[in-house]
Amino acid sequence: MKILYPLAAVIILFIAVSCNSKSNDKKEEKKIQKAEVPELKISIDSIDIALFYQTYPKLVKFQGDVSSLYKKKNDTQLWLDNKGVVEFGSTLFNKYKNLGDEGLKTNFPYNEKINPIFERLGDNKLSQVDTDLMITNLYFYYAEKVYGGVDEKTTTSLEWLLPRKKLNYQVFSDSIFKHATINDDNKSKMFSQYYKLREALKQYRSIEKKGGWKTIEVGDDFKSFKVGDSATAIAQIRERLAITGELKENNKSAVCDSILISAMKDYQMHHGNTPKNTIVKEHIDELNLPVSDRIKTIIVNMERCRWIDPGLEKGKEYIEVNIPEFKLYLIRDHEITFVSEVVVGKAMTKTVIFSGMMNNIVFSPYWNVPQSIINKEIKPGMAKNKNYLAEKHLEWNNGAVRQVPGVNNSLGLVKFLFPNSNNIYLHDTPAKSLFERENRAFSHGCVRVAKPRELAIELLKSDPKWTPQRIDKAMHAGKESWYTLKKKVPVYIGYFTAWVDRKGRLNFYKDVYQRDESLLKLLTEE
Incomplete structure (x- = not known):
């Protein structure tokens, strides 16, 4: 036994060394295999870009900026690597699909081409060159819609003569190279009112999803409500004011009291009316405007903010x-x-x-x-x-x-x-x-x-x-x-x-x- 023990030890040591050697060999093999996979490099030159816009003419207004961008990248792709679309590209697409949060429609001119790139990969019939170019155009489309709004010629025709904000595509181009976020976390790209209205849009869309508010019903002979009056419509007014926050607590009472009048004054003050101690027909009509109308008004004013x-x-x-x-x-x-x-x-x-x-x-x-x-x-x-x-x-x-x-x-x-x-x-x-x-x-x-x-x-x-x-x-x-x-x-x-x-x-x-x-x-x- 004393003679065999060292032999066994030698055998065990040999096996350990052998296994370790095989493990190292596998690591080296993986390194070699990894090194053998070259970085994806797709040539996208001026001819490719020109052909793209011949095929997709609705995007041609971006051609100059897109051409400049690819020149900076030495005429190679921006959005694709060996694994497919880079993460920043997927982030962009998700932001695009949620344009409703910005009060805009997802109406990219070639939705049928851009969607399969991200949603139905097997249906993407575009070449790698056109895939990369399509995503780049989506990026400029998104930047224009969210940060620029409708063009200056159109706003002038709408009699808006305040100086227009100049959209700096260079900033957006740099974001692509850095794969930076397209979220404006520090809220610096836009007129500050835009971000405030965006939050309001979120709030009113939430109200809409919950069913909005019911119509307050008063008779044709209705004149006004004052403290002490009683009516079914008064309880309806309470419910309506509670939804938008003027009334902090709804006790569902059908009797008009000072708390309701105070809440109604708050409402009047924030809707361009002179606060009164009574609730009149004009106020009821204002309260009855559907939440969808209020959402439209918010969206319109978000657009105006894009111009400033x-x-x-x-x-x-x-x-x-x-x-x-x-x-x-x-x-x-x-x-x-x-x-x-x-x-x-x-x-x-x-x-x-x-x-x-x-x-x-x-x-x-x-x-x-x-x-x-x-x-x-x-x-x-x-x-x-x-x-x-x-x-x-x-x-x-x-x-x-x-x-x-x-x-x-x-x-x-x-x-x-x-x-x-x-x-x-x-x-x-x-x-x-x-x-x-x-x-x-x-x-x-x-x-x-x-x-x-x-x-x-x-x-x-x-x-x-x-x-x-x-x-x-x-x-x-x-x-x-x-x-x-x-x-x-x-x-x-x-x-x-x-x-x-x-x-x-x-x-x-x-x-x-x-x-x-x-x-x-x-x-x-x-």
Whole structure:
């Protein structure tokens, strides 16, 4: 036994060494096999690209950007490797299939070609070259739809003259090389309102999936509900307000109480209405608008957000006017420092959606009457009344007509100029009662400000010489005087019928110029 034991040990050691040697041999063999599989390299040159667009002409607008992209990659594929489509490609396709989350339709021009690449692999009849090119075009399609929106020519035809955001395809191209995420996690690619509306869309789609809300039924003779009234419709109003969050708790009572009225006031305030202590027919009609209509409004305004450069919000000081809201905001250091109600142009003389740089404040201004108003209003007035000019505080001035400074001047006691071809500006008005109305579309196109004195004070805060007392004196001097701002202030006049405020509340406003439907039609027909 003593002689055999070392022998056995030797045999065991031999077997162990032998096995280890075989294991190492297998590892080496695998390394050799792995090394023998070359990296996939598909040549995609300008001829391939040209032939692709001959076959798929609906994508030809991307040809220039796609060609540049492949040149950077030395004319080789972007999305394919030995295992198939790279993970980033699958991520892109999943984002595309969920375009509904962005308020868009999945209407890539060649859905029947792109879907099999990811969903029915055996049905993909495209060559490797065309497969790679198709995915690249899907990428540019996605970037254009989500981050750019409809083209500038179309938005101009929709009378949207605010500066358009320039879509930087270079950024998206770099993302492909890095296989970076196409999620905008830091929310930097878009105007911030876009992300807020996207969350609102998610909320309202959830409401829709749960059945939306029921119609509140009141009789034809319905006038109003007030505290103490009892009706089946009151319980229905409670249920409706609970769904969208104005009412925190639904006790299902059919008796109108102060809690319901308070919730209804909250609703009114966020739907462009003046809060009241009663619930009237107009409020019921508003509550009964189906959730599908609200979703459409959110989608339309998400599209408008795509057109706005997110850099706008980085300005140190600027003024924004939202036409359907009838409100003006002065933003300074990213905070709202001043708010005023405004009157905007009526339907026949719409206030233009555009921007300008405010450079002058004019105190005790003359009003130089536009020729159109002279022809339509003043000349007929003069024909009927020889004292028309004097009664309206008007005078001839070098063949034109102007209104003298004073409390009766149509521009009020101060105006704020930002030169533009539309001859639109902000100004005071003697017609103060109009600011008390819910619909404030009454002007000839300019924007009348309810609190012009306060706006002047805010804008001149940086100039210690212009105290509130001096501003008051200049406004009532009866003699026109100009002040040039030391730093021009951007003014943006926009049009949003859905807007999430800084407290996170979703607001809806009436489509005063009937612009939503034409844009919605454009989005859904593509």
